[in-house]
Amino acid sequence: MIFNTNLNAIATYQAGKPIEEVIRVYGIDAKNIIKLASNENPYGCSPLVSQAICANASKVSLYPDDSMVDLKEALAKKYNLNAEHFIIGAGSDQIIEFCIRAKCQQDSKILMAKTTFAMYEIYAKQSGCQIIKTKSDMHNLKEFKELYRMHHPDIIFLCVPNNPLGECLDFSEVHDFLKEIDKNTLVVLDGAYQEYATYRDVNKAILVDVVQEFENVVYLKTFSKIYGLGGMRLGYGIASEMIMEYLYKIRPPFNVSSLSLLCGIEALKDENFIQKSLEQNAIEMQKYEIFAQENKIKYIESFTNFITFFLENQKCKSSEIAEFLMQNGVIIRDLKSYGLNAIRITIGTLEQNLKVFSLLKEKIS
Template sequence: MNFNQELAGLAVYEAGKPIELVVREFGIQPCDIIKLGSNENPYGCSPKVSVAISENSRLASFYPDDSMIELKEKLAKKYGLEQNQVIIGSGSDQIIEFCIRAKCTKNSKVLMAKTTFAMYEIYAKQVGAHIIKTPSHSHEILEFKQMYAQHKPDMVFLCVPNNPLGECLDKSDVFEFISQADPDTLVVIDGAYQEFAKAKDKAKAIEPKEVLERFDNVIYLGTFSKAYGLGGMRVGYGLASREIIEALHKIRPPFNIGVLSLLAAKKALEDEAFVQTYIKHNFEEMIRYESFARANQIVFIPSWTNFITYILDDKKSSTEVALWLLQKGVIVRNLASYGVNAIRITIGTPQQNDRVLELFSELL
């Protein structure tokens, strides 16, 4: 059977290993598995969310309100925008797909960092767009400027902070880059981890209202999967000018978010205290990983997210380390598929981190 030729040679996105797979492969009981490979909130979601889902489970048989007006209004109020500047997606990665399909063709060019969220490249290649990457693995703003001037791309992805490495551009660098871009270039600011960056360093904080008031060619992406602990509900959003949002809505399929997912996201927004408490714990525990790395001569990337990346030396293979930890019941993310000999570890609870660092000591 013949398929779209753009799919030939296109890599499938490698998701983090689920607990169920580890149970089947290694016979480890679910209660003995620590999952720190997908940057989920290790504390779960707000109790308000759990109660709302339990009390409204009967709604699962109904289609959701396709206008999603209540969630849009809550997000618009949170960011000081109008509800027609908001689009909701099944995770922010669906908004990425909308952006690619709305803006790109076979003749398009898309600029991104060498090592960043894999779905940027996958979605772009699905429409036949040409991928342009910076030389460095991390976001280096001078390289973005040089590559932009050389190639004049139709789209640019800035992952701020960057997944899977954890580094983060300053807001001033992001704004300076956008100011020099052509107004017809769509700049995507992926703020999936902005809640963490804002809490750690104000110089990294990007406020959607500020960027959208200054630039008409920008879309800001956010998600409920990380700080809000709703990875399993799949709710993300895009914030942009009315013109951009109207174009994306022409691509959005009906009922792309389930009724309980919409309810969960609305309730999550009502409990910012839960989010801030989690972020505080996250950076307190991250210090332990940084201290351990320094004490054991492990190179790590300073992180503005809820994970830390350990760069392994030539004597250690990230594939072997990740497999060894997996056999011990700890799921981390092997970055070998990105061309980096490194592992990415979600910052867990104190008890989870005790176990991970104990195993690392044993491994070393």
């Protein structure tokens, strides 16, 4: 049987291992497993969300409101924009797919950082696009500019902050970069971790006005991280009405469930939960930085809810450490698939992080 030949060049995306798999493989009791691999909020979600799910469980038999007007209006109020500037997806990665399918054709060119969110490349290859990457792992806008002038790509992806490394460009740098890009190139600003970045440094904040100033920009956000709704698969894109006209031609009907839409609406109401989550993340992040410094582990200053440890100075490879931690009930992300001897660890709760430090110390000593 012959399939889409573009798929031959694609490696299947490897998500963080689920708790259920660790239970099956290692026989560890679920209550003794800590998942710090997928950058979920370790404090769960707002109580308002949990209450809404229980109160509306009967709605699962009905198709959702395909206009999604209630959530779009809630987002419009949050950002002081018109509802027409928003599109809702099953996670922000679905909006990434919409962008590529709407803008690209066979052999279109897409520019991205060497080490960044894997789904940019996967969706691009599905459409038969050419991938252009910087030499630097992190976002180097000088290299981006050089490659842009050389290749004139159809889409540029900027991950701000960047997953899986954690670094983040200042908005002023992004803004200056956008001024140099022609209007026929779509620029996707992926802000999945923007709440964390803004909390740590206000200079990192992507101002939503950017989509009005630059009609070729799509700004992506998600409910999967700080809002704690990873299991609901809910994200959104913000862009000019001109871009939205084409993205909506790609969006399938009923692509987001009724409960997911409701959870997003309720999550937006609870600013207190968001603030507490940000505060705790900052406190625990500092402990990881201190641990790295004390144990001579190289790391990147992170503007997210995870930290990346580089292990060049350690006697263990990233795969060995990841396996050791998993055997002891701690799931992290091995970055070997990115060609890095590094691990990415979601910042957990105080209790979870103490266990991580203890196990890491045991393994690298």
